[in-house]
Amino acid sequence: MTEDLRSEDYQRRTDTLAGWPVKIVxxxxxATHYCHIDNVSPGATIARANAASxxxxxxxxxxxxxxxxxxTQRHS
Amino acid sequence: xxxxxxxxxxxxxxxxxxxxDNEEVVVVEVDVDTGGYDEGHVPGAIGWNWSEQLCDQxxxxxxxxxxxxxxxxxxxxxxxxxxxxxxxNNNWFAAWAFWxxxxxxxxxxxxxxGGRGKWLEEGREISTExxxxxxxxxxxxxxxxxxxxxxxxxxxxxxxxxxxxxxxSPEEYSGxxxxxxxxxxxxxxxGHVPGAxxxxxxxxxxxxxxxxSREELADxxxxxxxxGDRPVIAYCRIGERSSHTWxxxxxxxxxxxxxxxDGSWTEYGNLVGVDVERGEG
Numbered sequence: 001m002t003e004d005l006r007s008e009d010y011q012r013r014t015d016t017l018a019g020w021p022v023k024i025v026x027x028x029x030x031a032t033h034y035c036h037i038d039n040v041s042p043g044a045t046i047a048r049a050n051a052a053s054x055x056x057x058x059x060x061x062x063x064x065x066x067x068x069x070x071x072t073q074r075h076s
Numbered sequence: 077x078x079x080x081x082x083x084x085x086x087x088x089x090x091x092x093x094x095x096x097d098n099e100e101v102v103v104v105e106v107d108v109d110t111g112g113y114d115e116g117h118v119p120g121a122i123g124w125n126w127s128e129q130l131c132d133q134x135x136x137x138x139x140x141x142x143x144x145x146x147x148x149x150x151x152x153x154x155x156x157x158x159x160x161x162x163x164x165n166n167n168w169f170a171a172w173a174f175w176x177x178x179x180x181x182x183x184x185x186x187x188x189x190g191g192r193g194k195w196l197e198e199g200r201e202i203s204t205e206x207x208x209x210x211x212x213x214x215x216x217x218x219x220x221x222x223x224x225x226x227x228x229x230x231x232x233x234x235x236x237x238x239x240x241x242x243x244x245s246p247e248e249y250s251g252x253x254x255x256x257x258x259x260x261x262x263x264x265x266x267g268h269v270p271g272a273x274x275x276x277x278x279x280x281x282x283x284x285x286x287x288x289s290r291e292e293l294a295d296x297x298x299x300x301x302x303x304g305d306r307p308v309i310a311y312c313r314i315g316e317r318s319s320h321t322w323x324x325x326x327x328x329x330x331x332x333x334x335x336x337x338d339g340s341w342t343e344y345g346n347l348v349g350v351d352v353e354r355g356e357g
Contacts, residue, residue: 005116005203007196020257027196029116036112039257041245042317043166043278045109046258068258075266076252076354 005029009054014040017062018069022046024062026054035061039069079290081330085174085323086287087186089195092160096120102153102209105192106130106163106170108316112192116202118162122151122209126169126316130176138219138338144180145214152209155182162188162195166278166285171320175336179224181217187323190286197284223322225309225335227343230269231350233309239302240272241310243321244341248313249274251354254345255313262313263345267352269311274356275300277317280324293329307333311340 007027014023021040026033035057036048046068049060080086087095095101096118103121105113113123124130129147132139139147153159159182163170170187177185188195195202233240247253251266268274279296280288287293302308308325310318315338322336345352 004201006199006201007116008199010197010199012197025193029202032115034115038165039259041247041278042256042276042312044256044259045112045165046256048109048111050115065258072253072255072257073261074252075254076250 003030017066018072020069020072022065022069024058026058028054033057037061037065080287080328081290082327084184085186085327086189087160088189089198089200092118092162092188092195093200095160098158100156101158101160102151103160103162103188104151104170104173106161106173107165107192108169109164112164114204116204117192118195119201119203119205120207121162121203122207124151124173126172130169130173136339138176138179138224141180141216141219144176145216148177148182148216149212149214150209152212154212154214156184157212158184158186160186160188162191164192165316166193166281166320167191168277168316168320171323172316175223175319175322179219179221181220190284193285223335225311225337227337227339227347229335230309230311230337230339230344233307234270236271237306239306239308240269241302241308241318241321242268242272242274243277243310243312243317244268244274245276246274246356248341250356251352262342265345265352267345267354268341269344270351270353272311272353273300273302275302275321277312277320280321287324287328290328293324297325297329302331304329304331304333307335309335309337311337311344313341314338315340 047064161170254261
């Protein structure tokens with residue numbers, strides 16, 4: 001018998017990381033919490049993580065995203 | 077969705093939930109990062125990796141005809157199959173697959189409105205099982221390159237008579253940044269094709285990723301000078317965001333003469349001895 005899986009506790013919010021607007025999406029599938037972060041403009045996923053809690057998944061994804069966004073150079 | 081110019085080209089998440097088990101329908105998740113597919117996907121959906129399965133791995137190009145036939149056949153897709161595409165990044169890469177399938181003449185292909193994000197947000201059933209479709213037979217048409225623009229057409233368009241639409245972010249358009257924030261820089265010069273209008277792809281979508289209404293889309297593009305009276309070339313950085321806008325202009329608004337310049341800024345912004353334009357335009 002297959003497990004009935006669906007995403008639960010879906011949340012999305014906007015924030016600023018390293019000076020760039022980001023959208024943070026988190027949800028749970030089964031016992032695993034997922035977090036995806038995109039760069040809002042244009043909307044590409046730049047980091048994702050999963051963990052046993054929402055907080056841990058977000059913390060890891062935010063750290064990855066911030067590290068990548070810090071490397072983005074403004075040329076003018 | 078019945079108001080769109082080609083309502084048959086788009087389906088809702090509700091429709092997919094009701095039809096995903098239909099033997100005449102194949103659902104495909106198209107991602108640039110297939111980690112999302114691995115988390116869970118529409119039950120029965122096949123996963124395609126954009127960079128490995130929808131691009132030539134040697135020449136920078138779409139798939140050659142034979143490889144496209146192999147991909148579709150091995151996915152259980154025959155010429156008569158209804159294919160529903162959805163994916164990450166708000167369907168950018170699903171739109172690329174749609175564009176490429178149209179180039180090779182597939183008739184019944186649809187985009188799931190809202191993509192992977194909407195399916196998850198609605199808490200719909202998902203699965204981690206990888207389907208094993210039987211092999212089908214597929215015979216692709218010769219590539220219809222009228223749906224595509226190459227560099228010579230873009231350079232010719234500089235002389236006028238064509239509406240060039242840059243669908244990247246305003247910061248990419250102006251030259252302030254060379255790639256979307258957080259992603260590697262892939263061009264030598266920032267800016268845009270001279271004369272191009274900035275109409276970021278995301279303006280065509282609602283907050284939940286679904287497409288705006290036909291009336292809203294018509295207002296958006298006409299207010300920025302795209303009336304459909306002239307050919308339109310859409311471009312972005314690598315051609316995936318612009319395939320999204322190409323879909324909007326051609327299938328939701330019904331404009332003729334719309335092409336996707338898939339060489340996009342990673343081609344134009346790396347040309348030697350060619351002027352680019354900077355600033356907000």
